[in-house]
Amino acid sequence: MHELCNQLKLKIFFNDLGNTEGILQYYKNTRVIHINPNIKNKEYFIAYMLGYFFLHAKPNTSIIFNKIENKEAIIFASELLLTDEMILAYEKKFKKGAIEEIAKLFNLPIPVVQVKLNGFYGNQFIFFNA
Secondary structure (H helix, E strand, O other), rough: HHHHHHHHOEEEEOOOOOOOOOOEEEEEEEEEEEEOOOOHHHHHHHHHHHHHHHHOOOHHHHHHEEEOHHHHHHHHHHHHHHHHHHHHHOOOOOOOOHHHHHHHHOOOOHHHHHHHHHOOEEEOOOOOOO
């Protein structure tokens, strides 16, 4: 994910933001993600902000994030962090519905795995098992 940010010339900084979890900022034609180092699941929050950036951000606009609530950005983050290939590589190892085990294996929050494995989220197909 950090390589994707580098390719997009999107800089990531970890700053004490108080109660704010993250900020997506446009500063002098540069895109910057500020992450509060005190939050849990920093990688997930970065992926979420990337999803918001691709799907909803407008040029020259900064956005403050205090919680994860945008459905499309949640789906984006889940797909970015937990690919079909990752699931397929371990699908025989886990029993159906082993969300906590999968989350632990990939060091991801349980909601990421839930979104990925639910198959449908808001009428949008997520996981395809061919």
